Amino acid sequence: MNAVTPRRIVVAGGGPAGWMAAAALMRTLGRTATVTLVESDAIGTVGVGESTIPPLITFNRLLGINEAEFMAATQATFKLGIQFDGWKGPEDRYFHAFGLTGKDHWAAGFQHFWLEGQVRGHHQSYDDYCLELIAAREGRFAHRPDDRMSYAYQLDSTLYGRFLRRMAEGDGATRIEGRIADVDLDAQSGDIAALVLDDGRRVEGDLFLDCTGFRALLIERALHVGYDDWTHWLPCDAAIAVQTQSVRPPVPYTRAMAHGAGWQWRIPLQHRVGNGIVYCSRYLNQDAALAQLLGNVEGTVLTEPNRIRFVTGARRKQWYRNCIAVGLAGGFMEPLESTSIHLIQRAILRLIRLLPAAGPISPHDIAEFNDQQLTDMDQIRDFLILHYKVTERRDSPFWRQCAAMEIPDSLAQKIGLFRETGRVFRRNDELFAENSWIQVMLGQGIVPEAHHPIAAKLPDEELARFLTGLRDQVATTVRTLPAHAAYVAHYCAAAAA
16 A cells, blocks of 8 residues: 655644644544644734534534533533624613524424414514523523533633644644744745744645634735625624623523624633623724723623724635635634634534545635635625614614615525515525524514415414423423533533632
């Protein structure tokens, strides 16, 4: 058997993106590749991607990670969804939960039967039919048989990077300490030949992953792929993050609290709380934003404010020549729906699926990667725009701008279809399923004008029995669940901070 020359993969940058990539590549590619990661301790990471979504469970399982050990190491808690305060109107509140609501029919989703129930006098909330939502509001959680509870994590992303570093280095990844001073391009092909460090060392490779964050040293500064700016749809362009002491047991959900020029997050971990304010600098300056954030946190502030400026959008090519952008280097989705770590994960797993064992990389693989990755980003973009566009708030210039803005045709079609017919369709491998769109659209005040006629076929008694049975099943199950904080303490308690 002929020996295969290992492909030399160089990861530029550490943090969650770099170490997720290194750990996954080492764990899956084995001896067919070498992985070298270059990072500098002198360069910090953004470090605010603390709220995640359920696909991270799959990523961790693919890497053979023990969940309890991972959660203890990252001070993680469980997450069942996001509570949105003040998005429809200043005093309104709704919940976007993981999992399913009710029970679908093959011809029509559950929302059609719920809407028919509203017509016939069953005025219970759509929320009452979602196990994860009711469990979150009551502060309860437990693993259930056959993964019948959909959840994610609230974690310390910096500690997650360190956890993965130990795994990657244990599997044979090499870490080089150093600051990248230059990117050396091959004169003939235009590909990246090596990273040049500030002490003159060269790190050569065949394939380079740009995990350098907003700086995008490889994909943009060296290769100039261009950037599509989406701030006309997602106008927030700044954030400030701080950590605070916990003052109460952690709840199994993240909060997104709207204010006059954006929104504020609150993410409870085991030993502290992550807080941040996201805002549009056109309507709120940095000093006022910091004062507003600090005036709305609970507990003693533990860290200096981390000020972040960003431009929401995407690189026009995520894979160009022999360089793949991973994480913030590929673009930025504001953290409203906790998709930052997910996009890192998607890029890494997509790369592994498309990476040949040896020989040249096919241009068709590169094209397919770009098409899939940019489709992901477009679909997430639309879901984020939805939260701003369909607000009923008119109490500040920021919200009036959001309500009046033009939106992509793809989103207008989705909103129009639901408003007129109650229908939502998931396209291909779209991240957010039908129930996510329904919860947000209903929560923001869109009530369908009609629903599927199949729901009207049910006799009154049968419809009542169907709806009551589903509500009772949710309520009964939630009563059996322990308090979230008690379950975390038993299952994955972290060492004292």
